[in-house]
Amino acid sequence: MDFTQSIEIVLKSEKTGLKTTIIPVVQKFLEKGNYSANSLISKFNRDEFSVLHDEVQHIVIGDIKNKDENNIDFINKVKYYVYTLDTYGELEQYSDDNELLYGSQYILPSAELFDIWENLYYESNIKENLLKYAHTMMEFSDKGVNYNIVTCNRVILLHGPPGTGKTSLSKALAQKLSIIMQDRYPQGIFIEIKTDCLFSKYFSESVKLVTRMFRKIHEVIENSNMLVCVLIDEVESLVHARDLCTDSDPSDSIKVVNAVLTQIDQLKKHPNVLIFCTSNMTNTIDVAFVDRADIKQYLGLPSMNATYKIYHSCLEELIKAQVIFCDKNIEDVQNINKNECMDEVSKKLLEICKKSEGLSARCLRKIPFIAHALFVCSKFVQINDFLDAMEKAIDREH
Ligand code: ADP
Numbered sequence: 020m021d022f023t024q025s026i027e028i029v030l031k032s033e034k035t036g037l038k039t040t041i042i043p044v045v046q047k048f049l050e051k052g053n054y055s056a057n058s059l060i061s062k063f064n065r066d067e068f069s070v071l072h073d074e075v076q077h078i079v080i081g082d083i084k085n086k087d088e089n090n091i092d093f094i095n096k097v098k099y100y101v102y103t104l105d106t107y108g109e110l111e112q113y114s115d116d117n118e119l120l121y122g123s124q125y126i127l128p129s130a131e132l133f134d135i136w137e138n139l140y141y142e143s144n145i146k147e148n149l150l151k152y153a154h155t156m157m158e159f160s161d162k163g164v165n166y167n168i169v170t171c172n173r174v175i176l177l178h179g180p181p182g183t184g185k186t187s188l189s190k191a192l193a194q195k196l197s198i199i200m201q202d203r204y205p206q207g208i209f210i211e212i213k214t215d216c217l218f219s220k221y222f223s224e225s226v227k228l229v230t231r232m233f234r235k236i237h238e239v240i241e242n243s244n245m246l247v248c249v250l251i252d253e254v255e256s257l258v259h260a261r262d263l264c265t266d267s268d269p270s271d272s273i274k275v276v277n278a279v280l281t282q283i284d285q286l287k288k289h290p291n292v293l294i295f296c297t298s299n300m301t302n303t304i305d306v307a308f309v310d311r312a313d314i315k316q317y318l319g320l321p322s323m324n325a326t327y328k329i330y331h332s333c334l335e336e337l338i339k340a341q342v343i344f345c346d347k348n349i350e351d352v353q354n355i356n357k358n359e360c361m362d363e364v365s366k367k368l369l370e371i372c373k374k375s376e377g378l379s380a381r382c383l384r385k386i387p388f389i390a391h392a393l394f395v396c397s398k399f400v401q402i403n404d405f406l407d408a409m410e411k412a413i414d415r416e417h
Contacts (some may be wrong), residue, residue, distance in 0.1 A: 022150050022199055026093070027079040028101045029133070037074060038101040044070055045078060049093040056083040056091065059134065076104070079137070082147075100198050104130040125190075127197035127207030127246065136191035138332060139184050140325040140380075145316065146188070149175065152314050153196050153293060157246070160290035161203060172287055176254075176312035178298045182381030183318040185297035186252055193248035196293070204246035204291065210236060212249065214256040217275065225275040233282040240289045249286065250295045251279075254308055283311065321380045326372040327352045329380060330409075333387045334368075334402070342391065345402035367406050374413050386412045 028045055030037060048068050054060065060078040063071035083091055091097075105126035125132060139146060156173045159166075166172065175192075177185040190209060197207030217229050240247050286292050296312065309315065321329065331351060337343045350365040361369070375383060386409055391400075393415070394408035 021084075021147075022098075022154070022195070023082040023147055024084070024096060025081040025098045025100060025199075027077075027081070027198065028075060028099060029077040029079070030101060030103045031074055031076045033103050034074070041070070041074065041101060042099050044068065045075070045099070046093050049078070049080075049091075054080055054091070056080055057137070059137070077133075079134075100201070102128055102198055102201060104128055104133055106130045122211035122213035122250075122252070124211065125209045127209055127248070128194050129209070132190050132194040132209070135187050136195055139188055139191060140321065140328040141184075141318070142322050142325065145318070146191075149188070149192055149314070149316060150195055150199075153192055154199065156313065157196065157200060157203075157290075157293060163290070170313065172311055172313050173292060174283070174287070174294045174296065174312045174314075176296045176298065176309065176315045177318055178300075178315065179318035180320060180379060181299050182379030183320065184380055185299075185318055186250070188318065189248075189250045189252075189295040189297060192295070193250075193293070196248065197246050200246060205244055206242070207246040207248070208239060209248045209250065210239070212251045214251060214253055217279065225272075226278045229275060229278040229282060233285070236286065240286065240292055243291055245291060247289075247292045248295065249292065250297070251283075252297050253299065254296045255298045255300050280308070280311070320377065321383065323372055323376075324352050325380070326375050326383060327369065329383045330368060330372065330375075330386070333384065334405075337387060337391075337405075338402075343400045343402055343405045349402075364402055364406070367403070371406060371409055371413065374410065378413070378416060382416055386416065389415065 026045070026049070028041055030041070048063070048071060052060075058080045060080070061076065063075060065072040080091075083097065105128065107126060108129065108131045109123045109125060111123050136146065153175065156171050159169065159171050160173060164171065175189075177188060179185060193207070193209045197204065201207075212232070217225060217232065236247075236249065239245065283294060286294060296308065328351075331349060334343070334345075334349055338345050345364070347362065347364070349368065350361060375386070378386075387405075390405065390408035390412040394411045395405065397404075400408075
């Protein structure tokens with residue numbers, strides 16, 4: 020199934036019957052407006068489409084592949100998903116004695132995780148393939164496929180240098196999965212385990228901590244209508260813990276790691292659970308961990324195309340917010356690749372991308388901020404001056 024051939028309709032609030040009646044109105048709206056793939060629409064004309072104006076927060080058009088880019092068939096071949104976003108945001112979990120139990124959790128789909136997916140750029144189909152893997156895993160387990168015959172542990176390991184989107188992609192995948200599987204799982208939750216919460220300074224207490232934390236997660240999993248995505252961020256710290264422990268009893272830290280592994284095996288028995296692990300260093304992860312992952316996906320430093328897309332999105336945002344001024348549209352990456360006669364601004368941006376080689380995506384997203392904070396002198400900045408400031412910021416980062 021191709022999940023990119025989709026349109027998401029985000030409702031302002033849940034109302035009986037609205038989920039089905041809204042789709043034909045949205046189709047009419049899209050047919051009229053000649054919208055293209057990969058766009059986000061958040062404004063609706065009150066006079067022409069009052070129901071959209073009153074009830075719809077956003078329409079997200081996916082990466083729809085169409086022969087004729089400007090003439091998408093919004094009625095056939097496209098799947099519609101209608102949902103509302105949870106607005107509580109990140110919730111921390113405390114025990115009765117007021118200690119942080121594990122990291123944090125989000126009710127899915129969450130407003131805080133909205134559009135993370137759309138703003139992550141990778142070469143090839145990394146995101147789409149991961150979503151297909153995750154969906155197949157959940158489908159197999161829901162149908163009771165024996166994982167001793169068809170191996171499927173429902174553990175996804177994302178690894179690569181810091182700042183390459185491992186945590187963000189785990190969150191975005193969980194969010195997308197909760198949207199596309201909403202008929203099967205009307206509720207969803209994303210639980211983030213911070214591995215440092217698992218290690219008490221009194222190592223002998225850590226096994227107790229691990230057990231207590233997972234007991235809490237088991238309570239959530241009992242609800243079989245709830246999709247539960249668990250993220251264990253920076254799993255390598257579990258292994259580091261063994262080294263840290265040389266002066267106390269080393270068997271304590273081994274016990275902790277083993278307790279975590281046993282708990283993960285327990286979680287996997289529940290069909291509604293998907294586990295994400297991230298690591299900045301694959302070669303130091305406990306082999307027992309790596310073996311448990313069905314999918315190991317490396318996320319590297321951004322390519323030239325991804326760099327261009329990241330800067331392009333940052334500049335568009337600053338232009339929209341009237342922080343910088345630009346009287347023309349900056350070419351998007353497809354046109355650059357077709358090598359259509361580029362204007363000066365796009366040429367300069369491309370040069371800046373080349374200069375940024377070796378920086379992580381996290382670093383790239385900070386460059387416009389550093390440029391503005393340190394290298395912009397006037398209140399009204401023109402795009403050309405801003406690009407100069409970005410070059411200086413890049414030199415500083417290097
Ligand atoms: P990691 O977990 O690998 O350290 P994060 O998920 O914390 O990385 O990402 C840090 C920041 O960098 C986020 O704001 C994210 O949006 C941005 N980012 C990372 N990778 C990408 C990417 N491929 N495309 C766009 N932005 C990215």
